[in-house]
Amino acid sequence: MADQEEPRPEPAHHHPPPNKMTEDDEKKLRREEEGAAPSARYGYPVVRNRRRTLCAFIVVFLVLAGITALILWLVYRPHKPKFRVVSAAVYELNVTSPNLISTTMQFTVVTRNPNRRVSFSYDHFSAIVSYRNQAITPPVVLPPLFHETKSTVALSPVLGGITVPVAAELVNQLVMEEDYNGVVGLRLVLTGRMRYKAGAIKSRRYGVYVRCDLLVGLKRGFVGQLPLLGSPACRVDV
Incomplete structure (x- = not known):
């Protein structure tokens, strides 16, 4: 019996080793x-x-x-304008019982713009005079005003000339102060709108409220220039 050949083992497939990343x-x-x-x-x-x-x-x-x-x-950045009353005069002051006052007054107000680069313009400006928080003159409309940088402007509005109804107690207090003290406290109020201007830049319009509290020497029947016994800088609200 012929010798049978033994099966040869298949050669192993050699796979190349994977490339290792350096x-x-x-x-x-x-x-x-x-x-x-x-x-x-x-x-x-x-x-x-x-x-x-x-x-x-x-x-x-x-x-x-x-x-x-x-x-x-x-x-x-703008600084607010400064206001101060430098003089006051009374040309008429009639007190009619029980509750009527007729007066004509004039105030000189100096306003200063402290800014070097910003100017002011005012419009719809009006002024009144009040005594013990009650108006004794009707509102007076002032002309528009342009306030240059680092400048001072004087205003001299004349107020009154029309009879104004007030409380009877107010008339009595005014008469007593004129007769016994000779000193009357008045308040000048300026209201309106203002706008800042810096070069070509203009701001929107702001409401402005100026309150000037004064102590004046006033006797009954006196007319003319009044001595200012107290006139601090006005308060300015913008």
Whole structure:
């Protein structure tokens, strides 16, 4: 019996060993991944990148606008105007019982603009005189006024000339102060609107309220220039 050949073992397939990444290759791959856009790494839509860019642009714009506004405010920040009454005169003062007062008064008011770069303009300006918080003259409308930088302007409005009804107690108090004290406390009130102007920049119109409290020497029947016994700087509210 012929000898049977034994089956030969099949040769083993030798697979080449996998290429090992060097440290330099790993660093290069890592740099490529980090440099890739978020949409490429994570599949985010490109629209998200555009929104982020737009938001960043808006934030930068608002910050720059705020810094510019702050610089302009520091350079042009306006100081309020200053008012002071320097003289007062009475040309008529008639007290009629029980509750009527007729008076004609004139006040000289000096107003100063302390700003070097900002000017003022006034309109709808009116003035009244009050005694113990009650008006004793009707409102008088003053002409518009433009106040240059670092300048002083004098106003001399004449108020009154019309009989004004007041409380009977007010008439009695005024008569007593004229007869016994010879000192009467009056208040000159100026109201209107004003606007700041710095170069070509103009602000919106603001309401302005000026209150000047005075102590004047006044005797019954006296007419003419009054001595000012107390005339502090007027209070200005803008």
